[in-house]
Amino acid sequence: MSWRIRALKKSPWVFHVNTGACNNCDIEIVDLLTPRFDVERFGIKLVGSPRHADALLVTGAVTAQAAPRLREIYRQTPKPCVVFAIGACACDKGIFHSGYHIVGPVDKIIREIDPNAIIAYVPGCPPKPEAMISGVVKALSAL
Amino acid sequence: MNQQELNEKIVEVEDKLIAIEQRPGNRIFLLCEAESSYTINRFLFEDVQARFVIATGIDSDDCFEVLYHYSYDQTGCVITINTYIRDRDNPSIESIAPFLPAAEWIEREIHDLLGIDFPNHPDMRRLILSDDWPDDVYPLRKDAEKPTKRPDGDPVSRPIEQTQSPARRTIQLSKPIIAVGPLHPLQEEMEFFQLAVDGEIVTDIDMRISYNHRGIEKITESLQFDQVPFLVSRICGICSASHPLAYVRAVEEIAGITPPERALYVRTIINELERIHSHVLWFGLAGHFIGYDTVFMWAWKYREPVLDLLEEITGNRNNYGNVKVGGCREDIPNELKPRILKDMDEIERKMDMLIKAVLDDPILHARLKGVGILTKLDAIRYAVTGPTARASGLPIDVRRDDPYAAYADLNWNVITQPEGDVFAKAVVRLLETLESIKMIRQAVKRLPDGPIAVEVREIPPGEGCGRAEAPRGETFHYVRSDGSNRPVRHKIRAPSYVNVPSFKASCIGERIPDVTITLAAVDPCYSCTERLAVADENSKITHDYEALLQLSRDKTDRIREEIGSQHLKPEDS
Numbered sequence: 196m197s198w199r200i201r202a203l204k205k206s207p208w209v210f211h212v213n214t215g216a217c218n219n220c221d222i223e224i225v226d227l228l229t230p231r232f233d234v235e236r237f238g239i240k241l242v243g244s245p246r247h248a249d250a251l252l253v254t255g256a257v258t259a260q261a262a263p264r265l266r267e268i269y270r271q272t273p274k275p276c277v278v279f280a281i282g283a284c285a286c287d288k289g290i291f292h293s294g295y296h297i298v299g300p301v302d303k304i305i306r307e308i309d310p311n312a313i314i315a316y317v318p319g320c321p322p323k324p325e326a327m328i329s330g331v332v333k334a335l336s337a338l
Numbered sequence: 339m340n341q342q343e344l345n346e347k348i349v350e351v352e353d354k355l356i357a358i359e360q361r362p363g364n365r366i367f368l369l370c371e372a373e374s375s376y377t378i379n380r381f382l383f384e385d386v387q388a389r390f391v392i393a394t395g396i397d398s399d400d401c402f403e404v405l406y407h408y409s410y411d412q413t414g415c416v417i418t419i420n421t422y423i424r425d426r427d428n429p430s431i432e433s434i435a436p437f438l439p440a441a442e443w444i445e446r447e448i449h450d451l452l453g454i455d456f457p458n459h460p461d462m463r464r465l466i467l468s469d470d471w472p473d474d475v476y477p478l479r480k481d482a483e484k485p486t487k488r489p490d491g492d493p494v495s496r497p498i499e500q501t502q503s504p505a506r507r508t509i510q511l512s513k514p515i516i517a518v519g520p521l522h523p524l525q526e527e528m529e530f531f532q533l534a535v536d537g538e539i540v541t542d543i544d545m546r547i548s549y550n551h552r553g554i555e556k557i558t559e560s561l562q563f564d565q566v567p568f569l570v571s572r573i574c575g576i577c578s579a580s581h582p583l584a585y586v587r588a589v590e591e592i593a594g595i596t597p598p599e600r601a602l603y604v605r606t607i608i609n610e611l612e613r614i615h616s617h618v619l620w621f622g623l624a625g626h627f628i629g630y631d632t633v634f635m636w637a638w639k640y641r642e643p644v645l646d647l648l649e650e651i652t653g654n655r656n657n658y659g660n661v662k663v664g665g666c667r668e669d670i671p672n673e674l675k676p677r678i679l680k681d682m683d684e685i686e687r688k689m690d691m692l693i694k695a696v697l698d699d700p701i702l703h704a705r706l707k708g709v710g711i712l713t714k715l716d717a718i719r720y721a722v723t724g725p726t727a728r729a730s731g732l733p734i735d736v737r738r739d740d741p742y743a744a745y746a747d748l749n750w751n752v753i754t755q756p757e758g759d760v761f762a763k764a765v766v767r768l769l770e771t772l773e774s775i776k777m778i779r780q781a782v783k784r785l786p787d788g789p790i791a792v793e794v795r796e797i798p799p800g801e802g803c804g805r806a807e808a809p810r811g812e813t814f815h816y817v818r819s820d821g822s823n824r825p826v827r828h829k830i831r832a833p834s835y836v837n838v839p840s841f842k843a844s845c846i847g848e849r850i851p852d853v854t855i856t857l858a859a860v861d862p863c864y865s866c867t868e869r870l871a872v873a874d875e876n877s878k879i880t881h882d883y884e885a886l887l888q889l890s891r892d893k894t895d896r897i898r899e900e901i902g903s904q905h906l907k908p909e910d911s
Contacts, residue, residue, distance in 0.1 A: 224558075258551055290568065321575065
């Protein structure tokens with residue numbers, strides 16, 4: 196295990212990217228920060244810039260307008276980083292799979308610029324906060 | 339005017355119409371050719387003083403149709419102007435945006451999606467489709483195919499600037515521009531605002547949406563009537579009870595179905611629980627933006643019991659999927675009633691504390707009063723709805739004006755405030771939470787016995803308008819059926835669609851530290867503030883988001899010192 200990965204697992208700072216989600220996954224992500232779940236206890240912190248982030252929490256099925264921004268954000272994130280596809284839409288376009296403005300899902304867009312990206316999937320519509328915590332724990336212990 | 343006078347008034351323009359149709363459910367349809375649409379719209383807005391709701395563009399077999407929906411709130415009547423554009427090759431209809439700013443966005447949207455021209459429109463840039471969308475593909479036309487051809491060059495190497503088409507900008511770059519967005523790390527939609535500033539004062543604002551455009555109106559055309567509620571509940575996760583309800587009401591209007599009484603009460607309870615959780619969520623974020631992180635944490639903590647109740651009833655914390663055409667899917671078990679009442683007592687106690695903390699706090703008064711004022715006149719011109727309208731002294735509320743579910747049976751008040759500033763919007767939302775608690779108590783106590791759904795076999799041809807009061811304002815759904823098992827057109831108007839453009843009226847003239855909270859006050863996307871960056875003429879970033887949030891918080895601290903008060907400390911329960 197490289198020292199970079201070891202450092203990443205200690206206290207993952209996350210950046211939240213909404214690529215055309217319905218806000219459900221997004222409010223549940225913010226819910227993680229508030230008293231009932233409070234993931235800051237574990238050193239998980241939401242940061243305001245991808246340049247500070249160890250992990251991206253990506254929600255939404257990726258609309259045509261959001262895709263270039265998602266690529267740009269992934270480029271700006273220091274590597275190694277973990278991409279979490281949060282919710283059914285991010286994992287597999289979900290209920291919006293036939294939409295004309297949808298170019299996702301998230302893994303397709305990210306792999307276009309980095310075929311070796313580390314991507315973890317948390318399905319659910321929306322996934323419960325407990326599921327998101329469990330997803331992060333599983334992904335980090337698999338690294 | 340009462341309904342009788344309204345009907346007589348409308349007859350005044352009869353000679354310009356093909357027909358006037360009175361339909362059940364207090365709906366009036368005015369059929370006319372495209373040429374007379376401008377006159378009739380102007381007549382409805384200025385003489386009848388109806389509130390513009392939305393317009394719907396439809397690709398019919400032999401022509402295009404544009405439907406302008408108005409609401410006459412005194413009688414709960416929906417007036418629809420159904421115009422026919424016969425020229426399919428060069429469809430065009432005169433713009434009504436010059437006298438009605440509320441119609442500006444929807445005309446741009448119809449232009450994007452159906453390719454209909456609107457002569458005299460003040461600002462016909464691309465609104466809803468992505469920058470790299472081909473110019474000649476109109477996705478809502480019946481013969482449209484998903485475009486496979488994208489601009490040249492592979493997406494990997496193409497620099498991001500190339501994807502930003504001329505649709506992007508109009509504000510003159512002679513002044514410093516603050517770019518807000520398009521991405522906000524905290525949550526909510528991507529949206530892109532540009533504020534032109536003169537020193538500290540905002541002089542112009544421009545918006546670009548599309549980041550969140552998923553094409554739901556097209557997807558519904560491929561779903562059966564019974565599948566659509568699951569899709570529309572995913573329009574917005576926080577309004578996931580009101581959107582399906584508005585849709586279901588529209589379909590029930592077409593088929594003439596009356597759901598059983600118990601279903602109406604269950605719908606009411608779910609919608610009011612949603613309102614509580616949404617308003618409390620907003621209040622927490624508003625606290626966060628002006629530097630009261632304690633309020634943020636406390637408000638979100640108090641919200642959890644509401645989500646637990648929703649999970650208990652519907653099986654999910656959000657996206658309830660509980661309404662269907664003809665009734666509800668999940669019942670509220672009678673054993674749950676005592677727990678709902680107990681939780682309501684608990685939430686009411688917490689809300690009382692929060693409300694007292696806000697109304698008595700001199701710092702919040704100094705920080706929020708007189709900030710981001712939306713005058714009553716502007717509220718009418720931009721046709722805003724919900725708490726945004728009620729805080730500007732417009733007493734409109736679909737729950738009272740066009741009662742649905744069980745609202746007509748319950749005893750409650752419409753909360754209004756005359757000032758139109760951010761403080762008024764906060765007060766309206768907080769007091770509405772108490773009204774919601776009151777309504778849930780009554781509804782739970784009176785919950786009648788019986789079935790929760792009737793059997794629905796076929797949806798006949800026809801059209802219906804369904805409305806519901808979402809936490810942010812009126813949600814409007816228009817559904818047209820041709821007798822098959824799928825809608826031929828389903829138009830959706832979410833409340834933020836009219837509330838967001840009102841920033842043009844409320845933000846201009848404000849100071850930069852106040853803009854964050856003014857944008858948040860409408861509750862469209864609080865997180866606009868999260869990616870704020872001030873750029874000078876060469877687009878070099880001089881203030882990033884953190885700096886701007888700091889500006890906002892510094893201002894609160896300064897006021898706090900001047901007043902000599904301490905941090906807000908809500909007492910623990």
